[in-house]
Amino acid sequence: METLDACGLLCPLPVIRTQDRMRALPPGSLLEVLATDPGVLEDIPAWCRVHGHEVVEAKENNDVVRVVVRKVHQSGANEEGR
Incomplete structure (x- = not known):
């Protein structure tokens, strides 16, 4: 599993x-x-629903949000610009 650290970003x-x-x-x-x-x-x-990916887990613990997403399909042209 890869990790994306987006802490501090709005x-x-x-x-x-x-x-x-x-x-x-x-x-x-x-x-x-x-x-x-x-x-x-x-x-x-919400982004996962639009793009057809799966949220495996979503929770907040000590002011840090952790969301685990499973990529369901290969990204296509329908994702460009969204």
Whole structure:
């Protein structure tokens, strides 16, 4: 599992960084996103619904949000510009 440390970044940067990292991963991969912006608990799952990826876990612990995302399919042209 790869880890993306987005601590200290505010919306929309954690989502943008997540999208960039997910593009580089093969289908089936897991990405752990760590962030201090509590909005990530809603933003990353919403992004996953739009792009067809799976949220494996989403929780906040001691002001750090942890979201684990499974890449379901290969990124395609439909993700460009979103």
